[in-house]
C-alpha cells in the first residue's frame with residue numbers, strides 16, 4: 374500500500390462509538406461482505422435501540438431491505454454503468470437537507486472506482502466541506518482506483534475476509550440477520566410466495582423475498598427467470614391462442630396487466646439479469662428491480678380498481 378491504512382479493530386471501535394470520519398474508504402476484494410459491512414454501518418447510524426446496531430428495530434430492518442430514506446446508494450448510469458457527475462451534483466444539491474428519520478444521512482458508494490474522473494472531482498468538493506450530519510462510505514478494490522486527492526480526504530481501511538468475519542462476529546451481525554436465507558435451498562414454496570406477493574401487489578413482501586433470493590446466486594438466477602417466464606407466458610396468453618397449457622395464475626393475472634405493461638416488466642427483468650451478470654451489487658439490483666416492478670404493477674392495480 375502506498376499509505377497507511379487502519380485495521381478491523383480500529384474500524385470496529387469507530388463503528389461502535391460512531392466516531393467515524395465523515396468519509397471512510399474501504400479497500401477490499403470481498404464484494405458481498407462489503408455490502409454487509411455497508412449495512413452494518415448504516416444500521417449503526419440509523420438504529421433507534423439502545424444497543425446500536427441492533428439489526429432488529431424498524432430502522433435497522435429498513436436498512437436491511439434497502440428502503441431507509443437516510444441510507445442512500447448513489448446510482449450508476451449509462452451504458453458503461455458509472456457514477457456520473459450528474460449523480461454527484463444531485464448529492465451536492467441535497468447535502469444540506471436534513472435527514473428524514475435518523476440523526477444522520479449516509480451515502481454508500483459500492484464500486485466507488487466506477488466514478489468518472491469528473492465525478493471524482495465533484496466528490497472531492499463535497500468531501501472538502503464536511504457536513505456534520507452526513508457520512509460517506511466508499512468501497513473499492515485498490516488504492517489506484519481513485520484519485521489521490523479523493524483518497525487523501527478519507528479515513529482508509531484495508532480489509533481482508535478475516536477482517537470482515539471479525540467485524541461481523543464482534544458486532545453480532547450474523548446472529549441477528551433478519552432476512553438472510555444464505556445457501557438454503559430454493560424451493561417451490563418460496564417461488565409461490567414471490568408470485569403471491571406480485572399477484573397481491575405487496576411491495577414490502579416482494580422486496581423481502583427478492584432480497585432473500587438474491588443472497589444466493591442460484592436462487593437469484595431461478596427467481597428472476599421464473600418471473601421472466603411468468604410474464605412471457607402472460608404475453609403468449611394474451612396474444613396467441615396457445616392458452617391450454619399455461620398455469621392458472623398466468624390466466625388469471627393476464628386480465629390485470631396490459632400488453633405494454635407486460636413488455637415493460639419483461640424488459641425490466643432482463644435488465645436486472647444483465648445487471649447481476651455485470652456483478653452490480655445484489656441489494657442495489659433487488660431494490661431497483663422491486664421498486665420498478667411495483668411501480669408498473671401499481672398502475673395495473675389502479676386500472677383494475679377503476680374498472
Ligand SMILES: [Zn+2]
Nearest residue numbers: 420427430433
Ligand atoms: Zn436497530
